[in-house]
Amino acid sequence: MRDLKTALCAEAETIGFVACRICRPDAVPKVAERLTAFIEAGWHGQMGWLAERQHWRGNPAQLWPEAKSIIMLAESYTPEHDPLDILAQPDRGAISVYAQGRDYHDVVKKRLKRLARWLVAETGAQVKVFVDTAPVPEKALGQAAGLGWQGKHTNLVSRDWGNWAFLGAIFTTHDLAPDSPETDHCGSCRSCLDICPTNAFPAPYQLDARRCISYLTIEHRGPIPEDLRKQLGNRIYGCDDCLAVCPWNKFAVAANDLRLLGEGDLRAPALAALAALDDAGFRATFSGSPVKRIGRDRFLRNVLYAIGNSGNPGLMGAAERHLKDPDETVADAARWAVAQLTLN
Structure with a gap:
């Protein structure tokens, strides 16, 4: 009998994701406390939506109570050039690598929907997909699922693909075995x-x-x-x-979709x-x-x-x-x- 989880991750790789891991909706219990401290310190600035939707972002299980598993996925957008080079050209504008290409919301969401349809066809389960457009703590869930860990710059880092990746989530009512969370590997690096x-x-x-x-x-x-x-x-x-200097980028994986590179x-x-x-x-x-x-x-x-x-x-x-x-x-x-x- 085919193992569904193995087949799911194989399908995710075929679609173009560099990593696929599973966690439970309640796998990030410390997020609510950390988010509260962040907002109380005023560090969110004008991003009032963080405070307004804090109860959801702090507890993913509340976003869709029927969900039993969260499939966390990473899509690489590793640049083909050194993004710091532009800083030495003062008559030119430096645009973040992720924004030089096609809007990642469109590209990644289409891949998520494709994988979600595959899962529905296989199991009949219900699904919902998210890519940075809902109060989902993607980075914390990514660490809980074992995709990587939140580095000292607060972004997700992986020993397998560095830190140049977009994160997406598929919530599902199907019960999938969770993966082990990743541990911190930043060490003394600053x-x-x-x-x-x-x-x-x-x-x-x-x-x-x-x-x-x-x-x-x-x-x-x-x-x-x-x-x-x-x-x-x-x-x-x-x-x-902060992304460009991370030493774990020596393991960075090339982007599968050239539209993301611009x-x-x-x-x-x-x-x-x-x-x-x-x-x-x-x-x-x-x-x-x-x-x-x-x-x-x-x-x-x-x-x-x-x-x-x-x-x-x-x-x-x-x-x-x-x-x-x-x-x-x-x-x-x-x-x-x-x-x-x-x-x-």
Whole structure:
């Protein structure tokens, strides 16, 4: 008789996932306590949805009480280039690797649905799929299922595929044997903590999102605090520093779907060209990209900070054209950029 779990993971690999593990919905009892401490410290910043949906994120079993098992899956998006190289090109914008290609929500969710359909056909069980669009603590569940462990940078790390991976979950009413949780293998390494430009880690395994460049450039609305703007450098959407230096990436697995890797245009886009985008141009440039969701104004704010940090007086005109932008945050960023370039 064929072992269903073995067949499931084999099917997951065929579909394109690099890893497949199982845990119970109640396998992360410490998440609620840690999430409460995170929110009470104010480290979630403007991400009010974390507090609003805290009762679900803190206890996955409440999200769908009928679920008996959670299938945790990892999809690699390991870059083909060193994502830190762009930081040495101040007239270019640094976009996080995960956002250079097709929106991972679309790509990964289609794979999850394909695997879920397979499971339904095999067992008749009910299923629900999630990929970063519901209050599911994917990283904690990933560790409970044995995919990897939450490293000192709070992201999931694996000895088999490093830390360049998207996580997805399939909740099911079918009872599958759980895997053993993974243990921590960070040891004394501090690479991810020491490279952070804004010192966003109060301690290992703790993140103050209010200082995290990914949060600041994506989630934060309005002007970014002036004392953090210089540290942004040319990062205009997200930040890969802590991921890029993890030594476990020596075991990184190549991405199975080239759509996740993006094209050259988003690996090193010229700041001058980005600053010239109107709303229609922004939407066209980032169609199908996660970048599109923050909108032209927030994105342009980031671009103007990068221009101010470029030290390139040739970009003065690109900043000055936005001094009277209808969006006050954009106009403020333009004034700051002009002031910074004037100092050089």
